[in-house]
Amino acid sequence: MAIDAETVRKVAHLARIKTPDDRLEPLAGELNGIMAWIDQLGEVDVNGVEPMTSNVAQPLRLREDVVTDGAKVEAVLSNAPKSADGFYVVPKVVE
């Protein structure tokens, strides 16, 4: 299965990474190399095997849906690129 420049463009968009046109072909080459190597997984018989989503031998622990921490507006905003009056400020992107 070959990955072409157009596929890279689509996937880069899904990943939300701007990729200049002149990078599409080289990236397609790299991804093809990696995916060709990954394709050897096709040799493994996985009939009837359940996908392994966790290697912890315990059920996911849940807690009560209550506030355990909070009222930390300053801490939450402390790394914001821009903030004002207790809010994040984002650039205007709607015409």
Added chain:
Amino acid sequence: MSDLTKLTLKAAVDGLKAKDFSSEEITRAFVANIEAANPTLNAYVVTTPEKAIEMAKASDARIAAGTAGALEGAPLGIKDLFCTDGIQTTAGSNMLRGFIPPYESTVTANLWRDGAVMLGKLNMDEFAMGSANETSAFGPVKNPWKSKASNADLTPGGSSGGSASAVAADLCLAATASDTGGSIRQPAAFTGTVGIKPTYGRASRYGMVAFASSLDQAGPITKTVEDAALMLQSMCSFDAKDSTSLDIPTPDWSASVGKSVKGLRIGVPHEYVVDGMPAEIQALWDQGVAWLKDAGCEIVPISLPHTKYALPTYYIVAPAEASSNLARYDGMRFGHRAENAKSLTDLYETSRAEGFGQEVQRRLTIGAYVLSAGFYDAYYVKALKVRRRIAEDFDNVWDQVDAILTPSTPSAAFALGDKQIDPVTMYLNDVFTVTANLAGLPGISVPAGVDSNGLPLGLQVIGKALDEATVFQVGAALEKAAGGVGKPERWW
């Protein structure tokens, strides 16, 4: 007084408690070492000498008051993956340059609770993605070791290269590290240090910058196996803030170090003989087998048939999880934000293109690809099924053996820049370590010998889930038999 920075963690903690020297003295000695070495080795990305002295003085007061903790007064380096309250944490990425966490990771909080002193933040591959520390936004770390054959700068390995280099060059007593596919054990092997990745769930991932959540696990890089036991004991704890944290007590692992290995059954998997493996690695492995046999172990040939599929499985699972974890870096709430975006999507795409380096972008692209409609079942779900096969391979041998012995890496440290051309060649570096991450098992790398150019090589011991005790026991026996690999000669 002799050079305090050459002490092991254990000897330093004992010396501090006996008041042979103060924490301020040893901390100042490390601060001086870092000042002299770091411009060359680039192991630290942030140093915190003032904070270190302040913490050292507080430790000295606690020692005087008789309230010393398990690591009281011991100066440590912290991988830049662990969030440290008020100290820049970037995971080696421009995306997080200038990020000051307003909270502390559980692992580091545990270390400070036990009295440790922070010297600074250690360099690493960007978001822990790399095997040579060449993807860091702060530049590569140099290995303090040099080959007898050339003066070339060598990699300390990745992604915990800063941690390994700092421990090997006496720029801290010990360091925190993290291991997603081998990022503790591979750099430990390349620098003649000890590194252990505990069972998944032993150490809390709260406050660790996430790469691949089902694989990431914290552990220490230290000078000796005894130090590794001491430090890991402090790092691990149950943590309600991490839903995958195991609610079980942390054993006294120090007690396992030095215990006889007589009667233990050690598995040697023939699938770990890989194509193109240097004869020196095979010889080291054979030597390890001989040492354990001499110590009274029973050597059992075993088969882990799905070993060759571990790396390709990893390179689907890890990027898939990374693409989900790193979706949070969108330039809105924290991290790099691009200027002059034309639309909301353009703002996301440009911020991420500017903030992430090439390797991270490559893996996020793979992740998005294997999770995308049409490929999800063929790649991602398939990989999760193969992952179970790999884990079952281990389950199937635990009634025959108590631990497994393998080499840590397929070669000694290579020159910086050597393997950058082809991503797959670089990925193959983790061939012996990655299975333990996929199965969630504990694994230690112990320095066991040197290659013909005098560079350190490591042996790995993999244990059953939650059986770090045996891993430490066997690791210590190997360390004792090997008699150490020495220290790098100072050239920096």
